[in-house]
Amino acid sequence: MERIIEEIREDLSRRIAVAADRLTDRTLAEDPAYAALLGRAELRERIHHALRQAVEGLLRSSRGLPVELADARAVGALRAEQGLPLTSLLRTYRRGGRLLWQSLTEAVTAHDRAALPRLLPGATALWDVLDQMTDAVTESYRRAEAARGDRDREHRAALLDVLLDGGVGPSAAAAAAAAAAAAAGEVSAAEAAAALLGLPERGRFTVVVLAADASGAPVVPVVPAGTGAPAGGTGAASAPRVLWRIRADGEIGLVELGHHPLESVRELLAPLGVRAGVGPVVAAPADVARAHRLAALALRTSPESEGPRTALLDERLPAALVAAEAELAGRLRQVVLGPVLALPAQDRRTLLTTLGTWLACQGSTTDAAQRLYCHRNTVSNRLRRLEQLTGxxxxxPRQVVELALAHAAVLQRVEAEPATRPAVPDPRASRTPGGTARRSPRRRA
Incomplete structure (x- = not known):
């Protein structure tokens, strides 16, 4: 094989140059990805070089030497960084292999037709060389693509942090990058980050904060941060766009509501079966950090004892006021419900559960009795005792507000002290608003 190639080397070089021209023109005409990425001169040079490398690989193989693959690996990594589809790259290599074999056979035929049979064993060797080259290109491409994907995800996650944290904390580096972009375009860091994430300058946004999963496993589908995906992974085009950010301390979603009402977030999160807090609607990227803080506050108003639910801040403002002021909440508990909290555990739990249920039933003693599975008079007696203890x-109405806020403060304190909480209740038991679980004597539909 080496001797044949040496005999036709000059003619083969001319034919390879022609083949490079043909493949370049065909690639630019038929593959928009290449046409958008490279000019003709550069593409032609790369194709010509690859064809000559394949011939050199065939010669090395015939001498028992390994094929040089460094150039093929470099091309694979470069095209991955440039975003050229791998299918385009491999298609060009396959076409180049066919043209190279055609050039070889034509050169041998022109030199000595009788030598053609001596060329045939080289077909297997040539395709082995081409397979090694395409394998090297593919491996290098995929490795570079994975690294680029990791960088893109980290970058987009950092940009999302700029919006969620207001450019402080762990996202300081990304904030600096966004600030540089802001300086060039005379926009704020938040506006620059939003633009890089594909978010509009004005719109309807909110933030969702999910309760941490005990196992530490992500609750939402694992998608690149900054990519739009409906919660639950349904991919429904009509659902609001969510940019998920998974952090060590929990999961956060920036929701681009568009024309959807805020209440639609409940439907969006329902498939996840978790507790979540939802902030208010804001109109600009600069206000997303505030929505994030308030979403975290909304989550604190939803005790774990209430089970999976989505707490909208605007529906839980009194409890949010309590959660926002830990010192005042402690004082409220002590001043309003101090005598109740001083009771033995069973009595304390009974009275607090009854109060919570009565409040949830909008002051209906009858409804509270049905929910607590006891007689109406029992509820009345408990409430009377509560009045006596608290004064x-x-x-x-004003004193009911005090009791309701104090009750919320008690629930939030229990939620914040996991060591004092009872064991996880039987999931088959019905939950009461007071935070306890009671087995239902009736089958539920």
């Missing part, structure tokens, strides 16, 4: 009347 507050359930017929006075």
């Amino acid at each position: 507050r009347s359930l017929s006075d």
